[in-house]
Amino acid sequence: MPRTKLSVLDLACILLILMVALVLLWSPWQGTQRGEILLISTPEGQMEYALDVDRTVSLSSRGIKLLVEIRDGAAYVKESDCPDGVCLASRPIRQSGETVLCAPAGVRLTVKGGDADVDFVAG
Numbered sequence: 633m634p635r636t637k638l639s640v641l642d643l644a645c646i647l648l649i650l651m652v653a654l655v656l657l658w659s660p661w662q663g664t665q666r667g668e669i670l671l672i673s674t675p676e677g678q679m680e681y682a683l684d685v686d687r688t689v690s691l692s693s694r695g696i697k698l699l700v701e702i703r704d705g706a707a708y709v710k711e712s713d714c715p716d717g718v719c720l721a722s723r724p725i726r727q728s729g730e731t732v733l734c735a736p737a738g739v740r741l742t743v744k745g746g747d748a749d750v751d752f753v754a755g
Contacts, residue, residue, distance in 0.1 A: 667728040668745030670707045672700065675738045683707065683726065683743065696737035707741055709734065 672679045674693045681689065681702055688710070689700040698719070699711035706724035709732060719734035725743050732741040 667726060667730070667743030669743070670700075670702060671742045671744055673740040673742070681707075683745075691737075691739060693737040693739050696734070696739075698734060698737060698739060700741065707743065708732065709741070712737075 670681045670683055683705050686703050691698045696714045701710040706726040708724040709719040712720050714734055714736045719732055722732040728743055728745050730743050
C-alpha cells in the first residue's frame, strides 16, 4: 500500500533539491560583470569610451575604415570595408573581457571594467 503522508526526511530532500536548482539557475548571472569602458586598440594607439554613453566612433587604420557603434551599454562594428568582414559578423560586446577583432585593420575592441579584468590572483 502506498504512503500518503510526507515524512520530515521527504520534505528535507525536496527543500534541498529546490535550493540546488535555485543556485544553478542564479549562478550564470554571477560569473561575468557588466563592463564600463570600451578600449579600442589600433596600431596608432588606444582610445577609451564609456559604454553608458551612446555614440558612434569612426576609425581608419591600415587603409580600412570602421564605424563602431556604442549603444545601450554594448559595442559593435556597424560598418567596415575590410575584406573578410568577420568584425561585422561579431555580436555586440558588453561583458568585461569580451573582444571583437578586425585583423586586417589591426583594430581590437575590448570591454573592461569591474573585477573580471583580473586574469589571475595569487595568494
